[in-house]
Amino acid sequence: MGARSPASYPAYLLSGFLLAAALPPQGADACPSIAWISFQKSCYALLQGSSEVYSMDDARELCQGNASGADIISINSKDENTFIQSSFCSNWHGPEYISLGMFFDTDDDIFKWYDDSKVNFTNWIEEESHNELLNTCATMHTASGGWEKVSCEHLPLTKILCETTAFLWFLYQRRISSRPRCTIHNSITQVPCDSETFLIDEEDEYSA
DSSP states (O other): OOOOGGGOOOOOHOOOHHHHHOOOOTTTTOSSSSSSSEEETTTEEEEOOOOTTOOHHHHHHHHHHHSTTEEOOOOOSHHHHHHHHHHOOOHHOOOOEEEEEEEEEEETTTTEETTTOOOOOOOOOSSSSSOOOOOOOEETTTTTTEEEEEEEEGGGOOEEEEEEEEOOOOEEEESSSSSSOOOOOOOOOEEEETEEEEOHHHHHHOOO
16 A cells, blocks of 8 residues: 555644644743743733723733733742742832732632632731622732732732743734733833734634
8 A cells, every 4th residue: 555645634633743843842931922931831921001901800801812811810839929929020020019810709708710720829918807808809919929908999900910821822913003002021021012922723723
């Protein structure tokens, strides 16, 4: 039996071959762009908000608009908390406090993350709350890494820390006509948001 031509292979196998050929070297960063920094299985970027960002919903929308699957930061371990704290010294020009993607669910009487990840780590400066927890969110003190409970109506939103899962990204640049709402900050570069990076699902990419 003769060798099969590439055209005779099923489309999903060809997609796998093409995907494997496009993979970066093992251990390479898998973040949306150089403006994001990686830690374990996540990527992080500090975004500069604007006068249009005045609620948690706006902050989440800002994150989601800059990378597929991104959301406002959730912290799931002591190591991750330490990494975030140290990154404000080494990479980001951060404010004194940043908002965490956490809120108090009065139905279940517990704190939850907006991205639905399990709350298996906390770092409260004060464990007990002296106020009613209705409409309560959380912030991090960037110098100490400690968390504080605050009203969701008074969150610090001038700079937004976003997180997304580290993928093998297919990068495309999309020019948008509307005025940018943010700038991505780190010590290396500042990337304006009129050049957005987003993930294209490889199935759509190769079926086009």
